[in-house]
Amino acid sequence: MAEKSGIVFIGNKPPMSYVLAIITGLSASNVKEITLKARGRAITTAVDAAEITRSRFLKDLKISKITIGTEEMPPREGENRARMVSTMEITLTKE
């Protein structure tokens, strides 16, 4: 069975919703890592979800990679300039 990696997109729900998604994702025996992807204000939520998962639920989970970047988003209605938005990815790996 091939190893898989999952992705959890972080939005504006409370961190615990994503903690649950991470734990569920990692419970499959062939999933060894999960990457959290967040943009803008959700970056804080991604860090919260990773930290809560590691400190309260899966204590042997390792943070194997953290990257930050910038993405161009289409302009909002009524505006005519593209917006630059910060992004972050946190990869969590099972031992």
Added chain:
Amino acid sequence: MAEKSGIVFIGNKPPMSYVLAIITGLSASNVKEITLKARGRAITTAVDAAEITRSRFLKDLKISKITIGTEEMPPREGENRARMVSTMEITLTKE
């Protein structure tokens, strides 16, 4: 002259204030790296400041380290439980 590293604490000002602090900090010839430290909601601002500095001003700046963690904060007035707050550190290094 010994090499030094600077620290910029990120709070709730707009990202550009911290971009300025980073550029000023790195302009000293013996400072090779700057670490941004942020807690809670300011984590997003730290990522914004790092990304703006790198994409618009100091294009040869490298992100040498990113760490996340949790800190216990004293309870707010009228509450009696300590709060857990996520933290993030981003280290930027000159070539």
